[in-house]
Amino acid sequence: MTLPNRFDWEKLQQFCSDVFQNAGVKKENAETVAESLIQADLRGVDSHGVVRTAIYIERIEKNMMNPFAEPEIEAEDTATVLVNGHNNLGAVVGKKAVEIALEKAKERGAAIVGVKGSNHFGTGAFYALKAIQQDMILLVMSNASQTMPPTGGKRPFIGTNPLAIGVPAGKETPFVLDMATSVVARGKIIVASQKGEDIPLGWAVDKDGNPTTDSEAALEGAVLPVGGPKGYAISMFIDILAGVLTGAGFGKYVNNMYENWEEPQNVGHIFIAIDINRFIPLELFKERMDCYIQEIKAEPKADGVEEILIPGEIEFRRTAERMKNGIVLPEKTVQELDQIGKKYSVDLSKAAFSENIAREAINKC
Amino acid sequence: MTLPNRFDWEKLQQFCSDVFQNAGVKKENAETVAESLIQADLRGVDSHGVVRTAIYIERIEKNMMNPFAEPEIEAEDTATVLVNGHNNLGAVVGKKAVEIALEKAKERGAAIVGVKGSNHFGTGAFYALKAIQQDMILLVMSNASQTMPPTGGKRPFIGTNPLAIGVPAGKETPFVLDMATSVVARGKIIVASQKGEDIPLGWAVDKDGNPTTDSEAALEGAVLPVGGPKGYAISMFIDILAGVLTGAGFGKYVNNMYENWEEPQNVGHIFIAIDINRFIPLELFKERMDCYIQEIKAEPKADGVEEILIPGEIEFRRTAERMKNGIVLPEKTVQELDQIGKKYSVDLSKAAFSENIAREAINKC
Numbered sequence: 001m002t003l004p005n006r007f008d009w010e011k012l013q014q015f016c017s018d019v020f021q022n023a024g025v026k027k028e029n030a031e032t033v034a035e036s037l038i039q040a041d042l043r044g045v046d047s048h049g050v051v052r053t054a055i056y057i058e059r060i061e062k063n064m065m066n067p068f069a070e071p072e073i074e075a076e077d078t079a080t081v082l083v084n085g086h087n088n089l090g091a092v093v094g095k096k097a098v099e100i101a102l103e104k105a106k107e108r109g110a111a112i113v114g115v116k117g118s119n120h121f122g123t124g125a126f127y128a129l130k131a132i133q134q135d136m137i138l139l140v141m142s143n144a145s146q147t148m149p150p151t152g153g154k155r156p157f158i159g160t161n162p163l164a165i166g167v168p169a170g171k172e173t174p175f176v177l178d179m180a181t182s183v184v185a186r187g188k189i190i191v192a193s194q195k196g197e198d199i200p201l202g203w204a205v206d207k208d209g210n211p212t213t214d215s216e217a218a219l220e221g222a223v224l225p226v227g228g229p230k231g232y233a234i235s236m237f238i239d240i241l242a243g244v245l246t247g248a249g250f251g252k253y254v255n256n257m258y259e260n261w262e263e264p265q266n267v268g269h270i271f272i273a274i275d276i277n278r279f280i281p282l283e284l285f286k287e288r289m290d291c292y293i294q295e296i297k298a299e300p301k302a303d304g305v306e307e308i309l310i311p312g313e314i315e316f317r318r319t320a321e322r323m324k325n326g327i328v329l330p331e332k333t334v335q336e337l338d339q340i341g342k343k344y345s346v347d348l349s350k351a352a353f354s355e356n357i358a359r360e361a362i363n364k365c
Numbered sequence: 366m367t368l369p370n371r372f373d374w375e376k377l378q379q380f381c382s383d384v385f386q387n388a389g390v391k392k393e394n395a396e397t398v399a400e401s402l403i404q405a406d407l408r409g410v411d412s413h414g415v416v417r418t419a420i421y422i423e424r425i426e427k428n429m430m431n432p433f434a435e436p437e438i439e440a441e442d443t444a445t446v447l448v449n450g451h452n453n454l455g456a457v458v459g460k461k462a463v464e465i466a467l468e469k470a471k472e473r474g475a476a477i478v479g480v481k482g483s484n485h486f487g488t489g490a491f492y493a494l495k496a497i498q499q500d501m502i503l504l505v506m507s508n509a510s511q512t513m514p515p516t517g518g519k520r521p522f523i524g525t526n527p528l529a530i531g532v533p534a535g536k537e538t539p540f541v542l543d544m545a546t547s548v549v550a551r552g553k554i555i556v557a558s559q560k561g562e563d564i565p566l567g568w569a570v571d572k573d574g575n576p577t578t579d580s581e582a583a584l585e586g587a588v589l590p591v592g593g594p595k596g597y598a599i600s601m602f603i604d605i606l607a608g609v610l611t612g613a614g615f616g617k618y619v620n621n622m623y624e625n626w627e628e629p630q631n632v633g634h635i636f637i638a639i640d641i642n643r644f645i646p647l648e649l650f651k652e653r654m655d656c657y658i659q660e661i662k663a664e665p666k667a668d669g670v671e672e673i674l675i676p677g678e679i680e681f682r683r684t685a686e687r688m689k690n691g692i693v694l695p696e697k698t699v700q701e702l703d704q705i706g707k708k709y710s711v712d713l714s715k716a717a718f719s720e721n722i723a724r725e726a727i728n729k730c
Contacts, residue, residue, distance in 0.1 A: 075643065075644065077473065077474035077643050078443055078444065078472075078473040078474055079443065079444035079473045079474045079475040079476070080473075080474035080475050080639075080640070080643040080644065082643075082644050082645075107443075108442065108443040108444045108445075108473075109442035109443055109444045109445035109477070110444040110445050110475065110476070110477040111444070111475070112474070112475040112637075112639060114644050137606070137610070149664070149667070150661050150664060150673050151673070151674070152666055152667055152670040152672065152673040152674065153661075153664040153665065153666060153667060153670075153673050154664075154665055154666065154667040155664065155665060157660075157661060157664050158661075163599075165602050167602070167605055175601070175602070175605065177598040177599070177601075177602055179595050179598065183592070209667055209668075226591070226592035226595050227548070227591035227592040227595075227596065229676070230544050230591050230592075231592065232676075233542040233544065233676040234528075234542070236540070236542075236661075236675075236676065237530050237532070237540070237542055237676075239657070240532050240540065240654070240657070241502070241639075244650065244653045244654055244657055245502070245639075245641065245644050245645060245650065246644055246645070247644070247645050250653070250657055251657055251660055251661070252660070272477075272637065274445075274477060274606075274610075275445070276610065278440065278442050278445040278447075279440065279445065279447050279479050279610050279611055279612070280447075280610060280611070280612050285609065285610065288609045288615070289605070289609055292604070292605070292609055292615055292616055295522075295616055295617070296515050296518075296522060296523075296601070296616070299514070299515060299518040299519075299520065299522050300518065300519055300520060301517055301518060301519065302514070302517055302518060302519040302574055303574075305517040305518075307517065308515050308516070308517040308518050309516070309517065310601075311594070311597075311598040311601065311602075
């Protein structure tokens with residue numbers, strides 16, 4: 001039987017959820033992880049989509065993650081919370097921490113939630129979008145295992161520690177920034193490697209510190225921080241807040257999920273939630289955001305540019321498009337998912353996209 | 366009489382303070398502004414040092430800033446404060462807001478203070494260092510008048526909105542990140558222009574959107590965001606938090622202090638203060654910071670690199686060096702200061718550095 005390459009997003013999400021449930025993850029948490037992966041694929045962030053299913057499953061199987069643990073509040077004060085993820089899946093821990101942050105910020109005006117004992121938590125946008133749905137502003141930071149040299153160094157020391165920010169708007173598309181502190185996300189090099197493609201010069205160095213266009217060599221080497229010392233400094237700061245401050249790992253003490261099979265990752269996150277109404281009435285804020293966005297988009301464009309975009313705008317459009325037309329996956333990913341499906345008695349082919357089903361695009365946010 | 370070109374930092378600070386006092390700024394506030402300017406010169410951030418005295422004085426003289434106003438709390442909740450600067454000098458408003466943020470964070474664990482009705486506030490490091498002195502973590506953001514095009518645009522729309530972060534360490538040098546969201550701070554182009562020097566290609570475009578190495582042309586054009594769309598997105602986010610959220614100006618509504626002589630700047634800032642003890646005991650945090658810093662600095666170095674540096678490390682060394690050996694100012698700046706001094710009956714020549722005074726370097730932090 002030929003495997004499909006185009007998938008219905010809802011069916012694919014159900015597939016992932018079923019796989020995780022059959023691998024021991026409880027229903028609610030399996031749904032969270034599946035939602036996180038599919039949302040990434042819908043938004044076009046393929047590097048953080050279902051391509052990660054295999055590694056998550058493998059870490060569960062090898063007892064490197066504990067799907068039976070419950071994330072727990074370890075310390076709490078008026079505006080601060082420290083959550084211990086107890087090594088559950090990153091998306092499960094992250095979602096719980098964000099719920100705590102948003103609830104507390106509604107009550108107190110602002111909240112800072114630090115997390116230790118977590119794992120790779122998917123995209124930062126997953127959490128930023130949850131805040132936007134509740135008309136809140138959220139800053140999201142996470143550390144990650146070593147992938148970038150410090151400025152002046154030659155081997156990986158800091159992670160591509162992501163920074164995500166969600167801000168609601170009124171009639172306009174919300175502001176969703178989700179970036180790695182590298183020139184590009186390491187996941188993009190993983191995708192290039194899986195597709196057998198080269199990468200542009202300037203993205204990464206090989207294991208000897210030399211510039212390379214070979215995606216395989218880059219994965220063995222290091223991606224470079226964005227803007228040189230500025231990206232290095234921001235990445236280090238994220239590691240300090242998410243790792244040093246929370247009691248999670250930092251620097252070399254955040255374990256690589258692909259390479260370390262003896263210890264949990266001990267990833268740390270930090271979430272800063274802000275209730276807009278404490279500063280300015282929400283409706284006025286939304287009007288000001290709309291004005292800001294409209295004015296930027298109306299700016300004169302550089303030669304050859306069709307449109308000035310707001311951070312997150314492409315991803316909202318892609319989500320609408322992929323909800324309507326399905327998610328296309330690389331052959332390698334499809335084969336991996338099919339094998340996982342067979343192992344956990346879930347039929348991937350049932351998630352195939354059907355051209356006959358007329359689908360309306362739904363803006364998830 | 367020949368004017369000196371090397372100045373004693375304390376005497377130069379006194380000179381600035383006296384000038385501001387004689388221009389109508391009350392003693393305490395004049396001292397704050399002078400401290401902010403001299404600290405920048407000591408740290409080697411010449412673009413934000415006494416070179417700004419002339420413009421601050423001119424805006425006071427032309428009633429574009431109000432040194433008689435007192436910054437005021439306009440809204441307050443458990444973990445949030447909105448401060449109206451009432452158009453006092455930026456350093457005065459910023460210092461007041463940071464004091465509020467640090468006090469509240471000690472009480473509540475964390476605090477977010479938004480500021481509207483402010484002016485150019487000097488360096489972000491000025492505030493970050495105040496937090497470090499109290500063993501607190503501080504994030505500092507400010508918007509600024511339009512200097513950079515959005516990605517895809519060709520004329521200035523967003524500011525080089527700075528981001529600064531201060532984190533205490535134990536035995537090691539504290540972490541002090543202070544960066545513009547441009548490839549370089551616009552102030553560095555101002556300094557190049559004042560020295561009659563060219564700038565490297567890639568820093569800026571001219572007024573028609575073409576790349577340029579001419580510092581004068583760059584000042585008429587636009588500096589570029591760091592890392593392309595990433596810098597654009599971070600700058601926009603800072604404008605959202607510091608401007609859209611606080612009720613300050615944002616985008617084109619933040620007025621240029623050199624060009625707009627009809628309205629106040631209406632700059633906005635945001636300060637996020639974190640009490641470390643709410644997450645992890647302070648002494649343990651400092652040990653972890655020391656470990657992190659020592660491990661990064663011990664990394665193998667790339668060819669030709671003498672030392673791996675921590676953000677802020679160069680500036681601490683330069684401060685020690687300039688405290689000991691004096692601050693050298695460009696001739697143009699000296700002449701400007703001398704004229705201001707004559708106008709406000711303060712003798713600049715008295716601030717000259719004397720080789721005869723043996724000075725010990727004092728680490729200010």
